[in-house]
Every structure is written in structure tokens, then in C-alpha cells.
Amino acid sequence: MSRLEIRISESAGFCWGVERALELALKAADDAPGPVRSLGPLIHNPAVIADLEQRGVNVVSDPDEAGTGTVILRSHGVPREVKEQLDATDTVVVDATCRFVKSAQDKAAKLHRQGYLVVILGETDHPEVLALRSYAGEDSLVVESPADLPEILPSQRVGVVVQTTQSQEHLAELVKYLAPRTRELLVHNTICSATEQRQTAAMAMADQVDAVIVVGGRNSANTRRLAELCSARQPKTYHVEAASELDPLWFRGIKVVGITAGASTPPDQIKAVADRLEGIDP
Numbered sequence: 001m002s003r004l005e006i007r008i009s010e011s012a013g014f015c016w017g018v019e020r021a022l023e024l025a026l027k028a029a030d031d032a033p034g035p036v037r038s039l040g041p042l043i044h045n046p047a048v049i050a051d052l053e054q055r056g057v058n059v060v061s062d063p064d065e066a067g068t069g070t071v072i073l074r075s076h077g078v079p080r081e082v083k084e085q086l087d088a089t090d091t092v093v094v095d096a097t098c099r100f101v102k103s104a105q106d107k108a109a110k111l112h113r114q115g116y117l118v119v120i121l122g123e124t125d126h127p128e129v130l131a132l133r134s135y136a137g138e139d140s141l142v143v144e145s146p147a148d149l150p151e152i153l154p155s156q157r158v159g160v161v162v163q164t165t166q167s168q169e170h171l172a173e174l175v176k177y178l179a180p181r182t183r184e185l186l187v188h189n190t191i192c193s194a195t196e197q198r199q200t201a202a203m204a205m206a207d208q209v210d211a212v213i214v215v216g217g218r219n220s221a222n223t224r225r226l227a228e229l230c231s232a233r234q235p236k237t238y239h240v241e242a243a244s245e246l247d248p249l250w251f252r253g254i255k256v257v258g259i260t261a262g263a264s265t266p267p268d269q270i271k272a273v274a275d276r277l278e279g280i281d282p
Contacts, residue, residue: 003278003281003282004251004254004255004256004257004277004278004280004282005255005256005257006256006257006258006259006274006277006278007205007208007209007256007257007258007259008258008259008260008270008274009198009201009202009205009258009259009260009261010201010205011194011197011198011200011201011202012198012201012202012215012259012260012261012265012270013261013262013263013265013266013267013270014263014264014265014266014267015192015194015195015198015263016194017075017098017099017100017101017192017194017263018043018075018098018263018264020075020096020098021042021043021072021074021075021096021098022042022043022048024072024094024096025038025042025052025057025072025094025096026052026055028057028070028072028094029052029055029056029057032069032070032092032094033068033069033070033092034056034069034070035056035058035067035068035069035070036056036057036058036069036070036071036072037057037058037059037060037065037066037067037069037070037071037072038052038057038058038059038060038071038072038074039060039061039063039066039071039072039073039074039078039082039086040059040060040061040074040076040078040127041059041074041219042057042059042072042074042075042096043074043075043220043264044216044217044219044220044221044223044262044264045216045217045220045262045264045265045266045269046217046219046241047241047242047266047269048264048266057072063078063082063085063086066086066089066091067091068090068091069091069092070091070092070093070094071086071091071092071093071094072094072096073086073093073094073095073096073097074096074097074127075096075097075098075101076097076098076101076126076127076128076131077097077098077101077102077105077127077128077131077132078097078127078131079130079131079133079134080105080131080134080135081134083095098164098192100164100190100192100193100194101128101131101132101164103190104132104161104162104163104164104188104190105131105132105135106135107161107188107190108120108132108133108135108136108140108159108161109135109136111136111159111161111186111188112135112136112137112140114159115157116155116157116158116159116184116186117139117140117141117153117154117155117157117158117159118136118137118139118140118141118158118159118160118161119140119141119143119149119158119159119160119161119174119178120132120133120136120140120141120142120143120160120161120162120163121143121144121160121161121162121163121166121170121171121174122142122144122162122163122166123144123163123221124142124144126163126221128163128164128165128221129142129163132161132163136161139154143174144170145170145173145174146173146174146177146178149177149178153181153182156182156183156184157182157183157184158178158182158184158185158186159185159186159187159188160174160175160178160185160186160187160188161188161190162188162189162190162191163190163221164190164191164192164195165191165192165195165221165222165225165263166191166195166225167191167199167225167229168189168191168196168199171187171189171191175187194263195222195225195263198222198226198260198262198263199225199226199229201260202214202226202229202230202258202260203229203230203233205230205258205260206229206230206233206234206237206258207233207234208256208258209234209256209257209258210234210236210254210255210256210257211234211236211237211238211250211251211254211256211257211258212230212231212234212236212237212238212257212258212259212260213237213238213240213246213257213258213259213260213273213277214226214227214230214237214238214239214240214260214261214262215240215241215259215260215261215262215265215269215270215273216239216241216261216262216264216265216269217241217262217264217265218239218241220262220263220264220265222262222263222264223239223261223262223263223264223265224239226260226261226262227239230260234258236250236254238250240273242269242272243269243272243273243275243276244276246273246276246277246280248280248281251277251280251282252282253282254282255282257277259273259274259277
């Protein structure tokens with residue numbers, strides 16, 4: 001029986017920020033005053049969230065639901081007013097916000113203080129962007145592309161911050177559009193290095209294989225971005241959350257399969273996909 005050749009991207013799976021958030025949550029589950037709750041899913045990976053729930057860390061969607069005990073702030077961050085509300089209570093707050101997200105929040109707040117119109121490049125309803133906007137001011141604009149900007153900008157002094165999981169290409173496109181339309185443009189490239197490394201490695205791999213499997217939560221922005229970038233280079237790109245979703249028909253006539261994974265995907269999920277592929281006869 002012929003076997004698929006399997007290549008795993010040089011940079012795939014858990015990033016530092018996710019590892020830290022998970023470590024903090026597990027420590028809180030063991031040591032912090034209960035009940036222990038996460039304000040929103042800690043990371044965007046359903047299997048990891050289910051495991052945390054089994055360990056007693058349940059997800060709540062509203063700070064008013066946190067009650068007493070301990071609340072963990074998700075890696076994507078929370079709006080400024082939510083953190084201030086929780087800090088004013090007797091609830092123990094464990095802040096698992098990624099340091100790259102915190103940096104973007106600090107830069108957005110500084111731009112707003114300095115009188116810039118803050119433009120946020122990101123997904124409008126993503127929790128990271130919702131939190132980021134709370135620091136950028138009520139007049140800030142959230143765009144996924146230049147097409148989302150008004151024809152006439154309300155200010156000629158524009159500052160840009162970026163959702164940490166965006167691509168450099170999207171940022172370059174926005175800057176190219178804004179530069180001739182502003183008198184002062186200050187850009188903070190807040191895309192995290194882990195995201196950039198994963199994207200670069202995944203695209204390089206996609207050029208060299210016959211199919212790509214992207215492993216990670218469908219609600220994960222950085223995982224969806226990996227799938228988008230790989231699809232542009234290798235049309236046979238499939239985004240799965242679990243090995244059980246792999247369809248042997250995808251690999252008919254395929255010799256080499258590449259695997260990449262989002263920053264919220266643990267190593268065991270990547271291994272499970274690789275093991276499943278080992279048993280497929282192309």
C-alpha cells in the first residue's frame with residue numbers, strides 16, 4: 001500500500017500567548033478561589049474549552065455572571081470598561097490577555113490621547129477587536145479592507161493599529177490606500193510575530209505539497225487566515241477541527257500532504273491528524 005508523504009509546517013500550533021493563558025487557567029482551576037470562570041472562551045479551540053470545563057473552568061459571557069470566586073480574562077482581551085468593572089469587585093481576576101494584544105491596546109489608547117482618528121484593521125465582531133476599540137475611542141473605525149472606509153475621512157490625522165492575527169498583505173493594502181488621503185499617518189504594525197511566522201511557513205509549505213490540512217477551531221481568526229492564505233497557493237486546502245473530519249476522498253491521487261495549525265491548536269490535535277493521514281491509502 002502506498003503511503004502519503006506528510007509534512008508538518010515548521011511553525012504550527014500553540015503560540016506563547018496561548019500556552020501562557022492555558023497555564024494560568026489550569027493553575028486557577030487547581031488553586032484559585034472557586035467557582036472559576038472564564039469570561040468568554042479562553043482560546044478559540046472547542047476541544048481545549050471542553051477540557052477546561054471538565055476541570056471546573058466554565059465559560060460565562062457577561063461579567064455580571066462572574067459573581068464571586070475567580071474570573072479569567074481571555075487571551076483576546078476584554079473591553080477596558082469590563083476590566084474596570086471586575087477590578088472594582090471582590091472577584092479574583094486572572095488576566096490571561098496575550099502581551100501582543102495588550103501592546104495593541106496600549107498603542108490604540110495612546111493614539112486616541114494624541115488626537116488621532118484610530119483605524120483598526122480587523123474583524124468587526126471579533127472579541128480582540130471589540131476590546132481594542134474600547135481603547136481606541138468611540139470615533140475609531142474598524143475595517144477589514146479599504147473598501148470599508150468612508151469616502152471622506154473624518155480626520156487628516158490617522159493612526160492605525162492591527163488585530164494581531166491579520167496578514168501583512170492586508171496591512172500593506174490599507175496603508176497604500178490611506179497614505180495619499182491623509183496629512184499625517186502613523187502606523188503601528190501590531191501583528192504578532194507568532195502569527196507572522198505561522199503564515200510565512202504555511203505559505204512556503206503550501207507551494208510544495210499537493211494538499212494542505214489546516215487544523216484548528218473554525219472560530220479562530222488566525223486559523224481561518226492560515227486556511228485563506230494556503231488556499232490562495234494550494235486550492236486543495238481543507239480546514240478541520242479534528243482528525244475525524246478528514247475525508248479519504250480528498251487524497252485520491254495525492255502524494256504529499258502538508259499540515260499547519262493555528263496558534264490555539266494543541267500538539268495532540270496536530271498529531272491526531274498526522275496519525276489519521278498515515279492510515280489513508282491515496
